[in-house]
Amino acid sequence: MLIELAIGDAYGAGFEYADRGFVVAHNDLTGYLQHPGHDTIRPGDYTDDTQMTLAIAESIVSGEPWTPEHLADRFVAVFHRDPRDGYAGRFRDFLDTVHTGAEFLERIIPASDKSGAAMRAAPVGLLPDIAEVLARTEIQARITHDTADGIESAQAAALAVHYCRRHLGPTAEIRSWMGRQLGSRWATPWRGKVGSKGWMSVRAALTALSTGQSLTEILRTSIAFTGDVDTVATIALAAASHSSDVRQNLPAALLSGLENGPFGRDYLYDLDQRLHAAVG
Template sequence: MERLNKLLGGLFGVACGDALGATLEFLSQEEARKTYGYLKDIIGRGHWKLKPGQVTDDTMMTLCVAGGILENPECPIESIGNRFVKWYNSDPKDIGMTCELAIKKYIKTSNWKEASFYVHHISKGRTAGNGTIMRCIPVALYYRDYSKMIDISRLQSKMTHYDEKAADACVLYNTVIYKYLNEETKEGTITEAIGSSEDYKYVMNMKKEELIPSGYVVDTLRCALWCFMNNSNLEDTICEAANLCGDADTVAAVAGGIAGTYYGYDSIPERWKNKIEVKDKLMSIGEKINSTYN
């Protein structure tokens, strides 16, 4: 498959999962079924009262990471951080608590390590949320050097989330994305990436009823991997992830990133990708990343 197709698939997969899932965020499955049935279309509304095609922090922070990498690929953290701050100052509707606290502390200290540790301390160690895995896909899409990709995956996570579980999840996720970008097999890639990880090694044997679509990064990645491995196309993967409800936008965004990279941009329904309000930015980012390979 053409590389650009996979790059755009990953980026738009995140955005489409985000925009679809945002409608169901914070709802129980019972509440969602009563209001929306089984949701398959991007309709907006929900807790954030979005317009159809509006995205949340998942996609906007992904754009920040991508922009920072493109500006300074050798050492992108400062450039990424500047974009986080600019986005935060735009008064976004949706921002996770850990990210918000870390960005606010960074604005005062100009030190991401200090900001991250501060949030970890005041939250009594609860910084293993999914706020970094939702935004990390540009790292895997950009860097050809695997070791560099792993390093930047961890560093961008540590900017806001001190807990190693958040960084470990980004590494596992981006390893999968990196391998799919290079045409590796669906099941073998997941199995190899998980390895002997205690957090993820049983995910393929889980029942759907055992999935927990929470904001805890391990739960999020388990849900995303399960939905991807138990469906045979992108649309079904994203719909199943979003309709788990709970932290639906992020679960579906993470699942969408995997499925989009694997199946490609052409596999995304036109009725979804044409609605995404930041589609031109995503297209531009994908083309710029692709140009680095030419």
């Protein structure tokens, strides 16, 4: 799962909010692209979506208490051990200046309804009980996104993984199932450009997941929406990587081209093994 979502994130980073013409011309999955508008993220590097997911995954693996304090410690630690671009500018500046979880919690203003809590929620969805998935996802979301939409979009992202991992139904029916869990808007297909709100990214991811039969199709569809597509692809591939309905056929070029520094491809693979062992 962590490899697949990082590939979605890194591939999507080359297209995030790019012009539709650029997306149409280059969304062919042949390799990673340099974003046409900025060069701070190199092709094949993942962004904050994956880095924050590592914090959640490492928290689960550690078995430490699932508290805002411990989670905030993880958010700070994963950033400072491997500072990178991809975060929203103000949040990146904030992370630069905090060095403990206690300081993070003291200074954060958790009023966002954007996608940050949803993009990192996938590991929670591996837990075997829906009530626990919802409760733990809400705790992690409230740290930075203590709004109704911020929390619910994170829960939907985690539940998508849970649905696929626990084989609760075909992927074609995931939107209707999500509607029964969280409300009717989650059953509505997404169309058009994806904005910055968390519910937008998750609904687009659910649409890509429910209409695609392979990881390549789901990834291409996620990017074709345009807008905040790295987050859409991260959420969609995290869930799809667990579905028996979905062919696991990401191109070899995307796997080999994914960054492989200290916290890159090999680390992601190892952490994924430990994560799945921890949740059973």
